[in-house]
Amino acid sequence: MDVSSEPEHAPPVTAPLVSPIAQLAYVFSEYSTTTGNAMSTKINAQARAHEAMGGRTYVVVSDRREHDYGEGTIVRYASSRSTRREWFTDLERRADAVCGVTLGRRPFVARFHRDALGAVPSDAEALVVYNYAGAVTDRLVQRFPGKVVLHLGNDVFRTWRPSEIRRVIERTHVTVTVSDYLAGTISDRLGFRPDNLHVLRNGVDSDSFRPSAREGGAPVTILSVGNVVPHKGVHHLIAAAHVLARRTRDFRVHVVGSAGLRPAEGLSTYEQELRRAAAPLGDLVRFTPFVDRRSLPAVYGQADVFAMPVQWQEPAGQVVTEAMASGLPVVSARSGGIPEYLGPDGVYADPRDATAFADVLQALVESPAERVCRGRALRTRAESLTWERNVGELMRLLAD
Template structure:
């Protein structure tokens, strides 16, 4: 059965309630507006929707971080891990790759999550872990009486052998992926699709992200939002801006984000080079470092067009649905799960083809009527991607 059929099938049933559930993202992430971590954003949105249904969500968090989202019941835990090794290190990752491929165990990532898992309240009916499949060990299945959910937001199994992947998925009650692309990539690695692997598409808050009126006569602003790292492709947008500037100066490019996920992060070498490449364009290109979550709707409201020229296979792309909800037309790479969210009204371009990217952007820069038309269609499409629907589907899968 295809992923879309799985979603259609579960959408037709009555919504059960599974409560309380416990959510664990990256162990040392903030559960806060002040982080750009997508997992924290999703957990917050799901906690809000779950509470609106009458459920209770425990959010297991490190007591060393700032947590200011009001949704969910915070369950802090103390860590004995050295502050110099708060993040999962490259050495630990390399050890896990070797041991995973040889003996089928990844002890470093399991140990990394042990204190967080020990803090999960005993009345938890379902435990949701984001991406860190190595934490789902036989020991966890023996010690936790509830149902285990693995939530895949990235291609976490790149270094895993098929046998390892299958063992972990079999330990879960359900494994969910944010796109057909991601679910299919797992199935291809295994040679078949596990019965408990389903697609659970992300939602978007269409109340916070809404179309805004722009003053007539303002230059068309092309927006990029995201991690400013090479695989996200902001350099392709800068290259295209040089080409567009040969045809018109009636546009602006606004690149929002940083290489890091916190406002305190300094500029990376890539960010420095990006600014150097944009310098000849003067005020046609503007950079805004990291913006916290609560300020993002205003960023989208100040734009006319969104560009996502990613180089990698983006599993979903939260910024795409935020741009859609904000009523912006979107020019993007046809990669990963992006087309599943963006649909036929997206403008798809190979980001490595600078001329084609510039042509696609320029055609919308000079045609406000077409921008409005595409933006309205994408806004309507975004309204179907709700967090309420996301959590309802999760409840059905966990209860099944």
């Protein structure tokens, strides 16, 4: 995608509607407003759009979790896995990496998904598997009569040999990534781009996330939302706030999120370090732990600037599109697929350079007109990123 171009407008959906579709949520994850899991949010939005088009979506989930989203037909499965080992462990990942090199397959992740895959309704015409590429085995393709979609939101092939990657993509009807950046990493590892590898950009709910009127005269609120873990780079934002505070006090930093994807008691070591680093700034910085999906639009509505200080190659960033739809100017690292979404209307800086990051934040703090201009432009871009378009494009790929 040429990030200097204007956002594209969604073409009409002319491909036949594929229905029912089965969506496989992360094993043991909630299909709920109470999780920060981006995949659950995406499945819910796609199910809503698919149903609005007249389709039907099965959402395959564990019976050990609570699920409160109303969209989609929930299909629960019972797991044979011990409740003490509900997560895919680091040991299993390492063992799978060894098996991948020596055997060309990853038995532990396949076993991890066995119960969930066994619950997929037989009338499903397509099955969407998120990120866990090792679950897309020869056995799955032989047993499932419909079309298999591997949906990649992260760089899951870091420990994979090219031959492994090629085989798993060949098993799918289509493999989709959330950005050109992510598709490019796969093509680079393979040395070519598979014909069935496509980019399917995330959508955003521009009705729920929308611009809000802000009172004049109040300090400018710089918002950060997401998992509060080191690679998300909140410590860079705190460092920039120290620099900014020596120049102006007309701002506030609001960090929203926790280390995990759900409410938790206590703070991680990293969260404690952030609070110690921010303490000298007093009321210029505040922290709000996990916020559920229903409350998030109001959080964005109380902000003036959105900061994305990531220090890894973020493939897309759900919070980026939410900030765009909320009409906020976005200051971000030029990282991964983020520029594909922000385009020329984003503000880019290296968050590891505290002074440079503070410079661009200060420019927005001191210029209401610039904030409004960039926020409006990003809102326009977000309005083209509909979930209806996302699902319509998936229908077209499945019909090919």
